[in-house]
Amino acid sequence: MPYKIAFVSLGCAKNLVNTEQMMALCRKAGHTVTGEPEGADVAVLNTCGFIESAKSEAIENILELAQLKQAGKLKKLLVAGCLTQRYPDDIRKELPEVDGMLGTGSYTDVVTAVEELMAGERPEHFERIDRAYDDGERIVTTPPYTAYLKIAEGCSNGCAFCIIPKLRGRYRSRTMDHLLEEAKSLADSGVKELIVIAQDITRYGTDLGDGTTLAGLLRELCKLPFHWIRLHYLYPEAITDELVEVIAKEKKIVHYLDIPIQHCNDAILKAMRRRNTKVELEELFARLRKAIPDVVIRTSLICGLPGEGEEEFEELCAFLKEQKLQRAGVFQFSPEEGTLAEKMENQVDPEVAARRVELVVDLQSRIMDEYNEERLGTVMEVLCEGFDSQAGCFVGRTYADSVEIDGHVYFTAAGLVPAGEFVPVRITGVSDGDLTGEIEE
Structure with missing residues (x-):
């Protein structure tokens, strides 16, 4: 019997790809797939359970869906993903509203679970x-001009603060044949911006033992009719000269690199079980800027790891002022159960860590403002994302802005600019971290 199944996806883009795969499996089995839980037979909530804020968001969503059930507007609730993988006993005990669970190794069981x-x-x-189940159809839920390509699952890096290897398993690359087949299908459907993702894309192919590399994959992807190819996430110690050369030479690869460094102090990096030093990070950024002069670097930073004193924090601030990384996500250390960092000595007071986050965010916003000011008067290629009725103009992104995490360009045009169109925009102003401009006819 066909059912109406609603999907809600939380967390990262990698999680979204799993949701899209589950949606395709349900549709293939003859069920109706929707994004609206009200009136559905089953709501499938795909959760993140990585850090405290993600867990809170997942629980809030479970309780909201439970209210729909109570009101008779939803029959069953199936919870999938990292939260269930991490806390199955707690969910059974504390959240009786949850009718069923799928772990991170069981996305393919979604149809069976719904029927049960x-x-x-x-x-x-x-x-x-x-x-490894990473091949198969997806119902792409992003706008028709942008899509993700997940090239690997899991992680084997073993950072001290991170629970992902325990939730997602060891690192495993998808085969290049399957990836190119999926990428071709995305290109044929009209996707113009392909976002290559994995927990760590730089190690792509290292587990296959057949000479496959990220550089080799990118060369093949650049033969397909994409306009932009964007890269998330490149681990600093695994960025090879060959990879830098490919990024510099291939015109389709945008010069925006998401390189999570987490910190710069050598003792903190060692405690984090990261595989690089401050000097190596400085050398890497210098190498990238020499090969790719207009490169925009995004990073992730953690404030308040156990052992981070004022001296280590000041060193991080000085490093950021010097390096001027244009984009950064700044996170407060969260002592996650099951990680090495949870049991470390010299835990930092959460209020101190929160203050440090604020200071780094403030510092980074000044760096971003400086970058934006330098754009004034230049003409930048912008991917139009549609008309913003509130702002009364069109909105889009430059190569320096990734989906949902960076800024926008608000611009005026004499005629209609369809979403998904690339247009030249003369930058004329800066507003709250965003750029403003007018289309260059």
Whole structure:
């Protein structure tokens, strides 16, 4: 019997790809797929369970869906993803509103789980987290001009603060044949911006043992009719000369590199179990800027790791002022259960860590303002994302802005500019971290 199944996806883009795969499996089985839980037979909530804020968001969503059930507007709730993988016992005990669970190794069991739910059972599917299911159809839910390509699953890096290897398993690359087949299908459907993602894309192919590399994959992807190819996330110690050369030479690869460094102090980096030193980071950024003069670097930073005193924090601030990384996500250390960092000595007072986050955010916003000011008077290529009725003009992104995490360009035009169109925009102003401009006819 066909059911109406609603999907809600939380967390990162990698999670979204898993949601899109589950949607395709349900549609293929004859069910109706929707994004609106009200009136559905089953809501499938794909959760993140990485840090405290993500867990809170997942629980809030569970409780909201539970209210719909109570009001008779939803029949069953199936929770999938990292939260269930991490806390199955807690969910059973504390959240009786949840009717069934799928772990991160069991996305392919979604159709079976839905049918079990509707037959009155309480399904729980927790297969091995390191089995690789990453090939197969997706219902792409991003705008028609932008899509993600997940090239690997899991992570083997073992950073002290991170729970992902325990939730997603060891690192495993998808084969290049499968990736190119999926990428071709995305290009054929009209995707113009391909965002290459994994927990760590730089290690792509290292587990396959057949000479496959990220540089080789990118060369092949550049043969397809994409306009932009964007890269998330490049681990600093694994960025090879060959990779830098490919990024510099291939015109389709945007000069925006997301390189999570987390810190710059050598003792903190060692405690984090990161594989680089401050000097190596400085050398890498110098090498990238020499090869790719207009490169925009985004990073992730953690403030308040155990052992971070005022001296280490000041060193981080001085490093950021000197390096002027144009984009940064700044996070407060969260002592996650099951990680090495949870049990470290010299834990930093959460209020001190929160203040440090604010200071770094403030510092980074000044760096971003400086970058934006330098854009004034230049003409930049902008991917139009449509008309913003509130702002009364069109809105889009430059190569320096990734989806949902960076800024926008608000611009005026004499005629209609369709979403998904690339247009030249003369930058004339800066507003709250965003750029403003007018189309260059």
